[in-house]
Amino acid sequence: AQSVTQPDIHITVSEGASLELRCNYSYGATPYLFWYVQSPGQGLQLLLKYFSGDTLVQGIKGFEAEFKRSQSSFNLRKPSVHWSDAAEYFCAVGPGGYQKVTFGTGTKLQVIP
């Protein structure tokens, strides 16, 4: 069965500081991996996705993620956080975006001045 673990429930960073959100997955085959962001009262917005190829994936809003098969990880990074990045971030895994996707429990990001 596929599963996702996001070990950090809540993270606080200062504006301008770098960010890394952790994600570990369990999946029996080559996974499709996703990072979504959810602002209060909003739906989920796709930040980036990984299917194959280059293990460093660039997304929207200056985010990137690195797929490490040996560690079953897909951590999300941003070199300099903006106050508008405060939101909840979800990592997800699945056989493809057109099939059901399993989400982690999310990491809530707080940005302080």
Next chain:
Amino acid sequence: GAGVSQSPRYKVAKRGQDVALRCDPISGHVSLFWYQQALGQGPEFLTYFQNEAQLDKSGLPSDRFFAERPEGSVSTLKIQRTQQEDSAVYLCASSREGLNEQYFGPGTRLTVT
């Protein structure tokens, strides 16, 4: 074009009432998904349609939950005899054939009192 829309955005139901939640996917998207997101949790898969065919309903928590998409476009998630544990945000997503990502609506927040 327009994104995924859901109605109502908020619904308060008394325990035992039936509710119907509507999802309008992006035009031309053949795949449609329903997810349930409890407070403080990630979205959990409920069911999936490809056109009008319900291909996977393994996530529906009980036989009180029923989903349909009769013409392969708009979908309705119906919950009969609502219980307090049904309180959650219900998210709808759609995907184009061959596209490995899902586009989410803003969700319907259901509160059962």
